[in-house]
Amino acid sequence: xxxxxQPTEMTATEGAIVQINCTYQxxxxxxxxxxxxxxxxxxxxxxxxxxxxxxEKGRFSSFLSRSKGYSYLLLKELQMKDxxxxxxxxxxxxxxxxxxxxxxxxxxx
Amino acid sequence: DSGVxxxxxxxxxxxxxxxxxxxxxxxxxxxxxxxxxxxxxxxxFLIHYYNGEERAKGNILERFSAQQFPDLHSELNLxxxxxxxxxxxxxxxxxxxxxxxxxxxxEGSRLTVL
Numbered sequence: 311x312x313x314x315x316q317p318t319e320m321t322a323t324e325g326a327i328v329q330i331n332c333t334y335q336x337x338x339x340x341x342x343x344x345x346x347x348x349x350x351x352x353x354x355x356x357x358x359x360x361x362x363x364x365x366e367k368g369r370f371s372s373f374l375s376r377s378k379g380y381s382y383l384l385l386k387e388l389q390m391k392d393x394x395x396x397x398x399x400x401x402x403x404x405x406x407x408x409x410x411x412x413x414x415x416x417x418x419x
Numbered sequence: 420d421s422g423v424x425x426x427x428x429x430x431x432x433x434x435x436x437x438x439x440x441x442x443x444x445x446x447x448x449x450x451x452x453x454x455x456x457x458x459x460x461x462x463x464f465l466i467h468y469y470n471g472e473e474r475a476k477g478n479i480l481e482r483f484s485a486q487q488f489p490d491l492h493s494e495l496n497l498x499x500x501x502x503x504x505x506x507x508x509x510x511x512x513x514x515x516x517x518x519x520x521x522x523x524x525x526e527g528s529r530l531t532v533l
Contacts, residue, residue, distance in 0.1 A: 351526070352509065352525060352526050352527060353462070354524070355522070355523070358521060397462065406464050406467065406477060407464065409454075409461050409463075409464070411460065411461035
């Protein structure tokens with residue numbers, strides 16, 4: 311079966327660092343994606359990991375450990391506009407992109 | 420702007436009716452995916468087409484069907500609508516099947532069934 315787990319909600323303060331974790335169990339693995347989604351809007355691509363390790367993109371970094379079925383998204387220097395849902399998604403061998411239920415992040419001043 | 424166009428943006432209809440949602444992928448993208456997102460729910464994978472052929476199916480109801488046309492646009496048909504079908508329906512496209520092909524999402528079609 312396919313199972314992707316993320317915390318439902320997180321809060322953080324402007325300027326701080328937050329780490330959003332994602333664990334997955336899927337039938338096959340062909341990459342892990344992170345998307346950002348503001349309420350009522352389309353998800354937008356943040357990062358992609360297929361090999362173990364850290365991928366850095368400005369204030370956003372994503373880490374993958376395939377042996378542990380684990381990823382995290384690290385957001386630095388948080389801004390108010392970072393308040394959104396963050397979706398972890400895994401591409402299985404069947405080419406389906408399966409999404410977790412998302413983590414709603416609230417950034418406070 | 421992702422380059423993926425979905426119409427209509429909003430649709431209100433009654434139970435038992437049938438609707439068609441339309442998606443035009445980004446220019447050059449061969450893969451089209453459909454997702455359903457109910458209130459406070461994650462994105463539920465419905466179906467994937469690649470260059471006109473069905474490639475993968477999720478938990479798509481038998482009342483729902485989709486197709487991808489030769490010009491690569493796609494339609495999602497929802498019939499015998501029920502209250503629980505009210506949701507945001509997203510279409511996404513990518514240039515290739517699998518691999519590093521990130522998905523680009525349209526703005527969604529918000530369906531309300533009364």
